[in-house]
Amino acid sequence: MHTGxxxxxxxxxxxxxxxxxxxxxxxxxxxxxxxxxxxxxxxxSVTYTNPGPEDLSTSQVDNVSLLTEGGRQIEGKTxxxxxxxIPGCPSDWVARMIRPGESVTECSIHMVTDxxxxxxxxxxxxxxxxxxxxxxxxxx
Numbered sequence: 001m002h003t004g005x006x007x008x009x010x011x012x013x014x015x016x017x018x019x020x021x022x023x024x025x026x027x028x029x030x031x032x033x034x035x036x037x038x039x040x041x042x043x044x045s046v047t048y049t050n051p052g053p054e055d056l057s058t059s060q061v062d063n064v065s066l067l068t069e070g071g072r073q074i075e076g077k078t079x080x081x082x083x084x085x086i087p088g089c090p091s092d093w094v095a096r097m098i099r100p101g102e103s104v105t106e107c108s109i110h111m112v113t114d115x116x117x118x119x120x121x122x123x124x125x126x127x128x129x130x131x132x133x134x135x136x137x138x139x140x
Contacts, residue, residue, distance in 0.1 A: 010048045016045045017044050017122060021040075042109075042112055043086070043107055046064055049103045050098045056097065061076050065110070069117060070114050076110050089107040121136050122134065122135045
């Protein structure tokens with residue numbers, strides 16, 4: 001998270017990766033290309049904690065990627081607006097301030113488009129570090 005000129009890293013951990021269906025995304029305004037429309041959505045949930053001492057506003061989903069066995073790194077799609085609910089992709093983050101010591105779970109949608117390919121890890125881009133920090137997250 002950026003706070004003016006400073007970068008503040010929040011403690012984060014993967015909560016889950018779950019497979020969804022195209023029906024979950026019906027009616028959402030997602031920016032999908034033709035190939036992605038035929039893909040399988042996977043939902044990645046990550047929990048962040050504000051270590052304090054000040055309230056923070058956070059949206060980290062742009063830093064999360066889904067890594068697949070086929071060697072792909074798939075960035076997330078984020079259709080979330082206030083009140084948007086997607087089955088299988090629980091998120092308690094809305095545009096609000098997070099108090100010190102409070103945790104928030106954000107969910108992102110990652111479209112796997114290659115038949116037979118499946119996730120094996122979650123990658124997170126940390127500020128000021130090359131590459132990704134990777135986690136094995138349970139697939140549900």
